[in-house]
Amino acid sequence: MPHYFSPGIYVEEVPGGSHPIGPIGTSTAAFVGVAPDRTAHVDRAVPVNSWSEFLRLYASGERPESTPLARAVFGFLDNGGTRCWVVNVGEGGQLTGSGRRRTGLQLLEAVDEVAILAAPGFHDPVSHEALLATAERLRTMVAICDPPPGVDDVSALTRVATARDGKPAGSAGKPDDDQTPKAYRPRQSDFGAFYFPWLRVRDPINGELVATPPSGHMAGIWARTDALRGVHKAPANEPVRGAVDLEYLVTRPEHDVLNPKGVNVIRYFAGEGIRVWGARTLAAEAGEWRYLNVRRLSISIEQAIANGTRWMVFEPNDFSLWRSIRRDIGAFLTRVWRDGALLGRTPEEAFFVKCDEETNPADVRDAGMVVAHIGIAVVKPAEFVVFKLSQWAGGAETETIGG
Template identity: 55%
Template sequence: MATSYLTPGIYIEEVSTGPKPLEAAGTSTAGFVGRAPHPGARLHEPVAINNWSQFVKEFCQGKEVKSTPLSLAVYGFFENGGRRCFVVNIGDSPSLLGSGPKREGLDVLREVDEVAIVAAPGYTDPGSYNALLTHAEQMMDRVAVLDAPEDATVERLCEVGTVSAPVAGKEGEGGPPGPRRSKGERARDSKYGAYYFPWVSMYDPFDRKRLVNAPPSGHIAGIYARVDGTRGVHKPPANEVVNAAEGLATPLTREELGVLNQCGVNCIRFFPRDGIKVWGARTLSSDPEWRYLNVRRLFCMVEETIGQGTRWVVFEPNDLSLRRAVIRDVSAFLRRLWRDGALVGRTEQEAFFVKCDDETNPPEVVDAGQLICVIGIAPVKPAEFIIFRIGQHSGGVEQTEEAARG
């Protein structure tokens, strides 16, 4: 309603004419699904947890508390820089997805837009891998961190695992038939997942004198959060120290590391001087465009940010001024990313483009109630293999030797 001016004087009105800044979507909140130390606590609820003490209060009851893969992962998450996560306790349910008519298990995290990382610590079967990857692929705003089996071998990790029909038990044997598993252990191809091996040894948070092997997904999710806060989501979460890790359940040789890297398995490695570090930042995708984890996570953040930041556009008149406003706001956001080092290019034009004009919005598109904006970005990719060519100068003759560090 227009303001009525009845008395002579000066009137000041606030009018929104400038750009609407797009605030980058969060990337460091994790969602963990599994069995809590107290299996009946807060069943199938997405409980927000901001520190280890709060997790203990919510999910650990009684005097004698025993750790589970879920509790070890949450502890590792906060020890490695994580600040906020959502925990879904599925109790004694055999499946991550639950079996009831209501939304249960992993599906509960669909309600939480804040989650950008999902994991089911200790669930290392093909069915669980598929559930996590399908969840991330359908949500499109998060990645799945997968644990390799604790006792996996290099050969098994390079072959995708599958589950086929149950095998009938031999005569005289009791119990239902179990599923037939292939020799492979690796999760299927996906640009929304990352696969880690081996498990880490750590002191049990409920028994500081006892060393236990823990699935790495919690520690890794914490490293994601730590790197996001110190460097940004565009920095690969690798070559980073794994806190709260005393050793590795399966030490790897340099040759084994090379084989696993080519299979899309991100390894955790011990260095005599530097300690235990994450030594891989690849997705499970066979597509070279989505090979690197930081590229996938950067795109998740950009897509989520643009989607949230341009919501005001819905139902606005689809005219030239609206298109200019969209170009202005999106370009300003991408310009900040470029200046922060997330995009590669000597100039803005090399780093990104935003196109929203008559070419992308012909009359038939406008008549359909659509506004189409085409955006392109050039993400920074990691330097995985650092090669030094060392020359030996002797008597005027130069001999060269190529040394690679990967």
């Protein structure tokens, strides 16, 4: 209590009881690759907010050579992305280093805002593993994996590749056998996505028509969908800005094979152009994280709750704290439900927050822990829209004419 020494009226400001939990950003991407200027800011994570800024930082010189990294950053910004982090690994660089100094993907571990991860130009199994392992370890982002160029056998996209599949024929560790089935699919993961095929775009640096991996453009579509509809909306059935053609035109029967395997196909539709026609992760077909928007929404909710409840650390672990947890998280999830991200006609149907004596018995409190159980009913995308069509006479009487 403060001390007062003379009679009078004193007004004190006291903190409010509630601590609102705010949403977090989900549209910041990170790209790791080789920049047009191989020597520019090597092994540094640098934020980029515009194409002109990227050119100034990474494409100095009179005639810079374009790279998949440059085309990915342009595709990201062109498709609705507004901010990304760039790591230039330089000529002959690797996604991960073996020394004590952080390099490549490791540099992004200290950047909290990254929610989308890609490495345009790195599409071998070892690179896929590095991307997925980083996303799984941090649990704050989803990695986009690119297929190799020139794929003409789509069945190879359904077979999981190993490090041997990333080596050229005749190299050490892989038999020089033309009969060995090719495999290109990354392994199963709840924190990864895989798109096919490559895009044909007008290069933003030299103006030539070139093929480029899809990860940059897809990351931009994720960011655009987040801004316009919310992270709970699947980033699919969206046009790919800047794509003038596809390296491979997937047929409907081929798509029937690829989609259950978690391969998100980019299709051309007459009159509609080139569109993303898949919204799956690399999770198991029957897994609860097989839809991309479900995975990304859960990440955003987890991060928002973690950031918004940090004030609770070291607070007395009693009924008052448990009530605050239920109140603050409940208010936050109510806003998420009102945005259309959770399934249910009422908040009670959409989520629950339980934090009481049952979740915090004496042994839990003695260990210095407070435990809350949170359940959410996430809206899943309408991936298969089915209309059952049959003939109907409409109740009209039929009349026979003639004899």
